[in-house]
Amino acid sequence: MVKAVLLLVVVSVVACAKAAENNKFDSIDVDRVLASRRLVTNYVGCLLEKKPCPPEGAELKRVLPEAIKTYCEKCTPNQKQKAFKAIRKLRNDYPQEWKQLSAKWDPSGEFTKKFDADEKKNKN
16 A cells, blocks of 8 residues: 555656666556545655655655656656656645645746646647
8 A cells, every 4th residue: 555655756756767766656556546635645744754754755755856857757658647647636636735745846846847838738
């Protein structure tokens, strides 16, 4: 169960930062994780340093800066698809949590700007 919760970090695209090292992220069920308010709350707390992190959460926090900086450059296509799906879900269904995560992990808004541009381009 804890392993499944890792995908919340996809909010930050952390799963993508070290795709070769972290293939374990490929099998995570994004929909199941994000459907649980409890899991979302626990992992947001971990990422915001308000709650303890399980080992997987600590690993995600370790790779998060690179994932954001490179816009998931090292992600596999599957990881990137899951990451962006999770971001859309968090923005729509958990806006307060998304705002807090963005403020901490993407304070310049550069990742969000790229993401929004891709979303707009893909809708056309």
